[in-house]
Amino acid sequence: KNQVEQSPQSLIILEGKNCTLQCNYTVSPFSNLRWYKQDTGRGPVSLTIMTFSENTKSNGRYTATLDADTKQSSLHITASQLSDSASYICVVSGNYGGSQGNLIFGKGTKLSVKP
Amino acid sequence: KAGVTQTPRYLIKTRGQQVTLSCSPISGHRSVSWYQQTPGQGLQFLFEYFSETQRNKGNFPGRFSGRQFSNSRSEMNVSTLELGDSALYLCASSLAPDSYGYTFGSGTRLTVV
Numbered sequence: 001k002n003q004v005e006q007s008p009q010s011l012i013i014l015e016g017k018n019c020t021l022q023c024n025y026t027v028s029p030f031s032n033l034r035w036y037k038q039d040t041g042r043g044p045v046s047l048t049i050m051t052f053s054e055n056t057k058s059n060g061r062y063t064a065t066l067d068a069d070t071k072q073s074s075l076h077i078t079a080s081q082l083s084d085s086a087s088y089i090c091v092v093s094g095n096y097g098g099s100q101g102n103l104i105f106g107k108g109t110k111l112s113v114k115p
Numbered sequence: 116k117a118g119v120t121q122t123p124r125y126l127i128k129t130r131g132q133q134v135t136l137s138c139s140p141i142s143g144h145r146s147v148s149w150y151q152q153t154p155g156q157g158l159q160f161l162f163e164y165f166s167e168t169q170r171n172k173g174n175f176p177g178r179f180s181g182r183q184f185s186n187s188r189s190e191m192n193v194s195t196l197e198l199g200d201s202a203l204y205l206c207a208s209s210l211a212p213d214s215y216g217y218t219f220g221s222g223t224r225l226t227v228v
Contacts, residue, residue: 041203041221041222041224042221042222043119043205043207043219043220043221043222044158044205044219045219046218089157089158103160105157105158105159106157107156107157108157
């Protein structure tokens with residue numbers, strides 16, 4: 001069964017600290033993996049997207065890694081800021097060129113950054 | 116360039132009523148998908164439209180329906196509302212039904228009382 005599991009479910013860190021969020025997937029075939037940031041009450045905003053041949057992608061203080069062999073991805077946030085408080089969702093696509101119905105969503109990690 | 120626009124932003128309805136939500140895609144985007152997001156289930160795919168045709172449908176009851184107009188704007192309708200339909204409803208648009216380049220709107224928060 002195609003699944004995307006994220007851990008931890010929630011995380012509290014102090015401003016300025018680093019953190020790493022995990023995403024494990026069993027989606028096959030694999031096309032690409034995307035990390036989204038979703039502020040409360042807003043729609044998700046794409047942070048990074050990686051195909052199976054890419055193993056690192058950065059977007060400012062956000063760095064995503066992908067290990068297609070072990071089917072694991074991580075999102076590392078450096079020098080966290082209060083504005084990083086949000087839910088981070090891992091989304092895996094199993095079918096390039098197909099339907100958005102083929103997207104498999106994780107349930108997200110809720111990150112709270114405290115002053 | 117305007118983003119994906121969803122209206123209304125907030126809605127309160129009573130059980131048994133029906134509701135229509137609207138989504139205007141980014142200009143030039145012809146594919147629109149709808150999702151339901153709840154704290155317990157996360158994001159769940161409802162349906163996808165491209166060129167006024169439903170291409171894919173998620174595992175939701177027939178009370179959930181949608182359509183797409185010739186200008187690519189889309190509406191979704193939920194009839195006979197139940198308390199469990201309370202959720203954030205998101206739409207996403209893309210140029211075509213592929214896995215790249217889709218952008219989400221800010222959603223419509225529906226509360227059923």
